[in-house]
Amino acid sequence: MNFDFSDEQKQMRDEARKFLAEKCPPKAVREVLDGKAPYDKELWKGLAEMGFLGITIPEQFGGAGAGHLELCVIAEEMGRANAPVPFSSTVYLAAEALLLAGSEAQKQKWLPKIASGEAIGTLALFEGKGNPSPKTIKLQASGGTLNGVKKPVPDGAIADFAVVAARTGSTVRDSDIALFLVDLKAGGVEAKPLTNIDPTRGQAELTFTNAKAEPLGAAGEGWSILTQVLDRAAVLLAFEQVGGSDRALEMGRDYALDRIAFGRPIGSFQAVKHMLADMYVSATLARSNCYYGAWALSTNAAELPEAAAAARISATQAFQHCSKNNIQVHGGMGFTWEFDCHMYYRRANATALTLGSLSYWEDQLIDRMRKKNAA
Amino acid sequence: MNFDDTPQEAEFRSLARKWIDANAPKQYEAELSKSSLGRIRLEKEDIVDVGKAWQKKKADGGWACLHWPKEYGGRGASPIEKVIWQQEEGVYGKLTQPFQIGEGMCGPTVMAFGSEEHKRHYLPKLASGEHIWCQLFSEPAGGSDVAGLRTRAEKKGDNWIVNGQKIWTSGAHYSDCGLLITRTDPNVPKHKGLTMFFLDMKSKGVEVRPIKQANGMQEFNEVYFTDVVIPDSQRLGAVGDGWNVSLTTLMNERMSIGSRLATGFPEMFEFCSNLMTDDGLAIDDPATRSKLASWAVKASGLKYTSYRAISSLSKGERPGPENSIGKLVSGSMLQDIATYAMDLQGAAGALTGADEEAARGQFQQMLLSSPSMRIAGGTDEILRNIIAERVLGLPGDIRVDKDVPFSKIPTKGR
Numbered sequence: 001m002n003f004d005f006s007d008e009q010k011q012m013r014d015e016a017r018k019f020l021a022e023k024c025p026p027k028a029v030r031e032v033l034d035g036k037a038p039y040d041k042e043l044w045k046g047l048a049e050m051g052f053l054g055i056t057i058p059e060q061f062g063g064a065g066a067g068h069l070e071l072c073v074i075a076e077e078m079g080r081a082n083a084p085v086p087f088s089s090t091v092y093l094a095a096e097a098l099l100l101a102g103s104e105a106q107k108q109k110w111l112p113k114i115a116s117g118e119a120i121g122t123l124a125l126f127e128g129k130g131n132p133s134p135k136t137i138k139l140q141a142s143g144g145t146l147n148g149v150k151k152p153v154p155d156g157a158i159a160d161f162a163v164v165a166a167r168t169g170s171t172v173r174d175s176d177i178a179l180f181l182v183d184l185k186a187g188g189v190e191a192k193p194l195t196n197i198d199p200t201r202g203q204a205e206l207t208f209t210n211a212k213a214e215p216l217g218a219a220g221e222g223w224s225i226l227t228q229v230l231d232r233a234a235v236l237l238a239f240e241q242v243g244g245s246d247r248a249l250e251m252g253r254d255y256a257l258d259r260i261a262f263g264r265p266i267g268s269f270q271a272v273k274h275m276l277a278d279m280y281v282s283a284t285l286a287r288s289n290c291y292y293g294a295w296a297l298s299t300n301a302a303e304l305p306e307a308a309a310a311a312r313i314s315a316t317q318a319f320q321h322c323s324k325n326n327i328q329v330h331g332g333m334g335f336t337w338e339f340d341c342h343m344y345y346r347r348a349n350a351t352a353l354t355l356g357s358l359s360y361w362e363d364q365l366i367d368r369m370r371k372k373n374a375a
Numbered sequence: 376m377n378f379d380d381t382p383q384e385a386e387f388r389s390l391a392r393k394w395i396d397a398n399a400p401k402q403y404e405a406e407l408s409k410s411s412l413g414r415i416r417l418e419k420e421d422i423v424d425v426g427k428a429w430q431k432k433k434a435d436g437g438w439a440c441l442h443w444p445k446e447y448g449g450r451g452a453s454p455i456e457k458v459i460w461q462q463e464e465g466v467y468g469k470l471t472q473p474f475q476i477g478e479g480m481c482g483p484t485v486m487a488f489g490s491e492e493h494k495r496h497y498l499p500k501l502a503s504g505e506h507i508w509c510q511l512f513s514e515p516a517g518g519s520d521v522a523g524l525r526t527r528a529e530k531k532g533d534n535w536i537v538n539g540q541k542i543w544t545s546g547a548h549y550s551d552c553g554l555l556i557t558r559t560d561p562n563v564p565k566h567k568g569l570t571m572f573f574l575d576m577k578s579k580g581v582e583v584r585p586i587k588q589a590n591g592m593q594e595f596n597e598v599y600f601t602d603v604v605i606p607d608s609q610r611l612g613a614v615g616d617g618w619n620v621s622l623t624t625l626m627n628e629r630m631s632i633g634s635r636l637a638t639g640f641p642e643m644f645e646f647c648s649n650l651m652t653d654d655g656l657a658i659d660d661p662a663t664r665s666k667l668a669s670w671a672v673k674a675s676g677l678k679y680t681s682y683r684a685i686s687s688l689s690k691g692e693r694p695g696p697e698n699s700i701g702k703l704v705s706g707s708m709l710q711d712i713a714t715y716a717m718d719l720q721g722a723a724g725a726l727t728g729a730d731e732e733a734a735r736g737q738f739q740q741m742l743l744s745s746p747s748m749r750i751a752g753g754t755d756e757i758l759r760n761i762i763a764e765r766v767l768g769l770p771g772d773i774r775v776d777k778d779v780p781f782s783k784i785p786t787k788g789r
Contacts, residue, residue: 001378001689003682069376253767268770270756273763280762281700285676288697292679295376314672359661362668366658369671370648 003291005073013073019050020081026340032084032200033343038158038193039202040084044117053091054115056099062112068232068298072239072290079240079319080247082343084200086120086155088240088354092233093154094121097163097179100232101217101225106181110161122159123229124150124182124206131360132230134177134223139208141166141180145188146208154354156204157193159184163216164208165226174223180213188212198350200343230355231308235293238308238315241351242290245283245315248322248344252276252329259331272329279322286311286318306372309365316352316361323348378682380459381689387456391438391463398432399467400425407466423507423549426470430504440478440502447486447494448502455688473546477501477508481554484624485573488611497552497573509550509576511541511598512621516786518543519757521556522565522618523776523784526600528557528572535559535572535610537580537603543751547583547596550576554624555605556617561782568781569617574605590743636705639712639741640674643667646716646738657719666715673704696766703758706748713742 005013023046031037047053055071057063064070071091078087095114098107098121113119127150130136139148146166153162162182169176182189188211196203217225253276256267266272293311296304323344327334334341352358380388403425406417417425433439434448441457443449452460461468471478482501486494500506517523526539537557547553553576560568574581580603585593612620647667650657657663681701684694716738717724727739749755763769776784 001380001384001682001686003376003378003679003686004690005376249767253769256769264773265770267763268772270760270772273769274756274759276767276769277759277762280766281704284680284697284700285673285704288676288679288683289672291376291683292675295378298376309668310672310675313668314676317669317672359665362665363661365668365671366664369644370658373644373648 003295005069005294009069009073012070013077016050016052016074016077017080019046020077020083024081024083026082026343029082029084029200029340029343035199039086039155043083044085047085047087048115048117051115053087053117054111055091057095057111057115061107062115064115068236069294071236072294072297075236075239076243079243079347082200082244082247082347086122086158086202088201088233088237089122089154089159090114090120092236093123093229094159094161094163096232097123097216097225097229098181100228101179101221102181106214106216110181113160119160120155120158122153122155122162124153124156124162124164125226126150126152131356132226134174135172137165137167137177139164139166141168141178141213144213145210146180146182146213147210149205149207151205152194152196152203153206155202156206157191157202159191161185162206163229164213165222166213168219168222175220177226178219178222179216179225181216182208182211182213186212196350198346200347201350227305231305232297234308234312234355234361235290235297235304237351237355238286238290238293238311241315241319241348242283242286244344244347244351245279245286245318245322248319248326248341248348249276249279249283251341251344252279252322252326255330266329275325275329279325282314282318282321286314289314306365306368309361309368312355312361313358313365316358319344319348320352384455384459384689387452388459388463391460394436394438395463395467398436400429400470403470404466407469422470423473426473427504429467429470430474430502434499434503439504440482443478443482443486443498443502447482448499453688453691455685458685458688473507473549474501474504476510476545477506477552480510480624481508481552481573484554484571484611484620487623488571488620489573490608493609501552506551507546507549508552508554509544509547510624511544511547511553511555512624513543514540515542519754521621522569524556524558524569526555526557527561528559528570528605530559530607533607535570535605535607537572537574537600537605539600541598541600542586542595544583544596544598545594547576547598548585552576553598554611556621558781559614559617562780563615564778565776565781565784566618567615569621570614571611571617571620572605572609573611574603574609578603578605580604589746590740592744636677636701637709638670638674638677638705639709639738640670642737643670643712643716647719650719652719663715663719670708670712673708677701677704696762699758699762699766702748702752703755703762706745706755709741709748710745713738713745717742 023043028040032040051064052074054063055066056068059065098110110119114121127136127138139146146164161184164180164182165177166180167176168178188209190207192205194203194205256272257265259266290311293307296307327341327345330339330341333339403417430439437450440449441452441460445451482498485497501508512521514524516525528535528537553574555572555574557570558568559570580601582599584597586595586597587593647657647663680697684698687694727736764771
């Protein structure tokens with residue numbers, strides 16, 4: 001059994017960590033947090049130069065042609081660094097959708113631009129409150145144009161193109177939903193930035209008015225493709241969450257070692273120790289579930305739907321738990337703007353909702369386990 | 376990343392599988408498969424007798440205590456081969472329960488500190504199941520604080536005279552030998568005055584009394600020592616070095632990788648999939664689904680954490696500290712699952728008769744037994760301390776009794 005990343009993949013992780021420690025220190029994250037820029041453009045450029053934006057994009061489209069395991073180790077580091085860039089929307093959502101369902105021409109048009117950092121992509125799925133479901137999609141597609149409103153759309157205000165879920169029929173059936181590719185700079189789409197709990201990751205409202213759109217994937221398969229994209233993104237985002245969990249745990253541990261109260265390091269008090277031990281437990285469970293997700297993703301295994309849901313749930317719980325208790329370990333200082341704890345708390349709770357909330361994925365997991373048991 | 380055996384591992388697995396297929400006591404397979412939680416029992420036979428027969432057969436075939444050297448009754452196998460054997464042994468591994476303390480803790484301690492003569496005499500007997508060993512560490516005054524133990528050993532000529540009491544000793548009533556830690560010098564700080572021995576459990580002055588547990592069963596014992604004579608040759612390690620010797624024993628306890636801990640999740644998932652409530656199947660209820668999902672990812676998280684450790688072994692590396700979370704997670708999970716399974720049954724959840732169709736009494740039994748899972752082999756709190764101190768590197772607690780002579784440590788809180 002070799003249920004671990006290879007030495008080359010670990011080396012890649014180390015490189016990414018080094019790169020991000022240098023190019024994405026908390027100070028850089030704060031630039032975006034404080035609203036001085038919508039995202040870190042320099043970092044985005046650097047990620048392109050490192051080849052991280054096109055890891056899974058085939059060489060013929062300007063990428064590195066590597067596998068998803070490589071992307072997983074980069075994702076972990078992006079989460080650990082709290083990187084304020086549209087990595088997840090561009091790489092996990094838009095690029096994955098293109099790789100899964102894009103025509104040769106569509107791939108040719110967008111993938112090289114993703115790899116080079118020229119194009120930011122996203123997935124426009126939600127229309128107000130609610131979790132992924134064909135029922136919630138009202139945005140209408142007809143005659144090659146889209147009309148309707150999407151929100152929240154991750155990185156919608158800075159994106160160059162979007163994969164859009166739209167309605168082509170009037171029933172709640174999956175087959176009445178189709179995916180479209182929209183060039184957001186070609187007119188017909190108005191983007192309005194929305195404030196959200198994590199300003200380091202932008203959200204927007206996109207209004208489509210007779211916006212030109214081309215179909216992505218075969219007619220009637222929109223929902224099925226979308227489900228696959230969400231599963232893949234769930235694994236990748238879970239790695240970001242695991243990276244964030246580990247960083248929050250480390251921050252708490254380091255503070256507990258440094259901070260003296262009652263004449264001793266607070267890390268010698270069992271109340272603090274046990275809190276940190278529990279954080280280690282949830283981070284470890286999440287990491288192990290994520291490894292299984294990574295295996296399923298990289299081999300396109302039949303187990304992927306179940307593995308993705310498990311990784312997503314476990315990593316969401318771990319990041320929320322670790323980031324919350326990291327503030328608690330820091331006491332009053334943890335509640336200041338000056339300390340970095342809140343940046344992870346914000347990211348943890350925003351990430352928990354981006355692909356559908358925890359309760360949605362819990363529901364998915366149980367459905368998928370039942371399906372497997374019935375088979 | 377893959378779950379495949381290396382060619383050598385595959386060869387070993389096929390060898391083990393063939394041998395087990397030809398030799399395992401298949402007449403007990405169904406019964407052993409059913410007893411996934413709590414005490415393992417066989418309807419018509421004594422589990423210790425059946426276990427001894429299986430252990431003997433394994434020893435004769437060269438499949439007992441695999442990771443031990445051949446001259447002491449083992450096979451000289453690698454850690455990953457031991458894991459593969461456990462996977463292949465499957466339900467029959469439950470028959471080895473009476474020998475686990477001997478194989479995992481007492482044997483390795485004797486191997487590290489015993490004389491060559493003792494090793495050649497005792498270890499093969501332990502490996503073949505002829506002798507069962509127990510571990511006599513805990514005392515009424517020293518549970519989590521093992522070093523607070525009070526059982527005295529006093530030197531008299533070439534012998535030691537032991538007086539005192541041990542508690543929570545699994546299997547003492549059927550054990551032949553015991554690993555015993557005693558206090559030999561009460562006038563030095565507590566960790567420094569301890570000495571380790573092994574003894575014949577049939578020695579004069581040893582009295583074993585079963586403890587009736589909170590769940591109504593009797594698995595543990597109290598063991599009383601009244602002027603028990605132990606020859607100095609049965610001392611393990613130097614006089615006063617018992618604490619260090621005990622660390623060898625306990626380290627081996629925590630190395631039990633690959634032995635899957637029960638979480639209760641598969642039973643709970645099946646139960647909820649079939650339980651009809653007033654509002655339909657339990658598994659269709661959103662609150663129940665949410666709980667099930669959280670338990671599911673804990674169970675799978677533990678499974679894949681152990682896979683990570685097995686992968687390290689396969690590469691010839693030492694597994695990381697991840698495996699220390701196993702008992703901490705599974706113990707409270709069993710308790711939570713049992714509580715919720717009963718909640719779903721309403722007032723009838725309290726009934727325990729075997730004819731109660733809904734759960735056949737299994738969750739009620741789980742509820743009553745689960746507190747021990749959170750205490751035995753290191754309480755949840757001690758395990759959290761271990762993770763915090765050894766994995767995260769946090770400072771140890773301030774120990775007020777550390778430099779005080781043992782005889783001066785207060786014995787009552789008020």
